[in-house]
Amino acid sequence: MSICFDKIRIGNLRVKDRAILATYELEVDGVRKEYDLIEVYEESIRDIRGIEEIAALISIVPAINYTLFAKEIDIEFPIHELDLKFFMDMSEITARDIFVNRIVKRTGLIKDEFIPDPESLRPEDASPKAEVNAKIGSTVLDYSGDELKCGVMVSGGKDSLLSFMLLKEAGCEVHPFFFNESGRHWHVSLKAYRYFRAEEPRTSRVWSNVDRLFNFIESNMRILVKDFRKKTKEIYPIRLFWFEHWAFSFLPIMMRRGIGNIIFGNEYDDPSSVSSYFKGIKHYNAVYDQSQDFEDYMTNWFKERGLGIKQWSPIRSISGLIVQRILYRRYKDIMKLQMSCHTPRYASGELRPCGSCYKCIGIRIFLLANGIDPKIIGYGDELSDIVEHVEAGKYRLDEDELEHSLYLISERL
Structure with missing residues (x-):
């Protein structure tokens, strides 16, 4: 059994003048x-209509990742019935994704005794185990956003940078949103944030310690190996669902400004755009909250909940290879802000990509395939280690896109 907690309680919800707090x-x-x-x-944010309901939404999202590992989850403040539906729907999908992609498919982060035999799996093994207890008593929200106003979640990666620039060029009123996690991951976004803060007056930032909350919960999970945080920076041991926590965190700002769209830079090349099956268990290859299925779900859910907001991606129809090409050819100065790396390092006082993580290998392949000087965003132009990574299968690209990219690279040699 993978049960780690008898109970997870979420309570003591507090809305301050410029802060939201809840106790796990x-x-x-x-x-x-x-x-x-x-x-x-x-x-x-305190005077925003419906802020208590929004605060509750923000606070329950992290627990979605742990319904597979708890006997009970108690939500001790009132939520709307549609909030509970969202929680249960996301828990069902996330539990399956975690079970398949973080437990059964070995990552080296789960103790062997908690990894089941793939040949004896049943679909119900991947279902949430927690009994969720919630108080239904929240009010209906009534908000309608302007369709020409877009809040773009900017991380410093190529996808979010291109999404912002395309919408700005198309004439939308674009608001750059930066989610400032309390740990080192924020450093990846810092270069882009400083530029946008200076050049784009609508830039907003929300600081959150949700990353530390995740670490707190996972450090108390008996199924994880000792020193799991030191094993790899490529993946998290358990958690898979967090992007909507980011989106919900910006709802107070969106409602204040009348914004009608929440934008994530999700591109076409993800094989998880459609679901897969493993031993009869439906899953999304660990990235459901980046899929078009999820965007459609959220847009419909927002409408039902009384929030006139659409969630979508302007680059859904193009691959990462083409995203990189357009960003370079059309918005070269903005591309210089790009940081696509799991473990960047400081060198001579400047943050640089590591060059060897899965993300970096993919970006370097795209740069070389497009004939773009890798030095523009801090990489070297050597090829040998890229070949080694590809031969070892240490990349995360669609096979067709990899083949096309390698062909383009060979044509340039």
């Missing part, structure tokens, strides 16, 4: 441990 409590064998989720805003 883990209970295991009678021992309780607490950690506060904190979201901090650059402007006052």
Whole structure:
């Protein structure tokens, strides 16, 4: 059994002038441990209509990742019935994705005794185990956003940078949104954030310690190997569902400004755009919250919930290879802000990509295939280690796109 917690409680919801807080409590064998989720805003949010409901939404999302590992999850503040439906729907999908892609498909982060025999799996093995107890009592929201106003989740990666620039060129009122996690991951976005803060007056940032909350929960999971955080920076051991926490965190700002679209830079090349099956278990290759199925779900859910917001991606129809090409040819100065790396490092006081993680290998392949000087965004132009990574299968590209990219590289040699 993979049960790690007798109970997870989410309670003590607090809305301050410029902050939202909620307490997560883990209970295991009678021992309780607490950690506060904190979201901090650059402007006052307390007077926004429906802020208590939005705060509740923000606060419950992290727990979606752990319904496979808890006997009970108690949500101790009122939520709307559609909030509970969202929680249950996402828990069902996320549990299957975690079970298949983080447990059965070995990552080296789960203890062997908790990894089941793939030949004896049943679909119900991947279902959430937690009994979810929630108080239904929240109010209906009534918000309608302007269809020409777009909040773009900007991370510093090629996809979000291109999404922002395309919408800006198309004439939309574009608001760059930066989700400032409390840990080192924020460094990846810092170069882009500093530029946008100086050049784009609508830039907004929300600071959050959700990354530390995830680490707190996972450090108390008995199924994980010792020192799991030191094993790899390529993947997280358990959590898979967090992008909608980012989106919900910006709802107060969107509602203040009348924004009608939440934009993520999700491109075409993800094989997870459609679902897969493993031993009869439907899953999304660990990236459901980047799929078009998810965008469609959220747009419909927002409408039902009384939030006139659409969630979508302007680059859904183009591959990563083409995203990189357009960004270089059309918005070269913006491309210089690009940081697509899991483990960047400081060199001579400047943050540089590591060059060897899965993300970096993919980006370097795209740069070389498009005839773009890799030095523009901090890479070398050597080929030998790329060949080694490809031969070892250490990349995350669609096979057709990889083949096309390698062909283009060979034509340039």
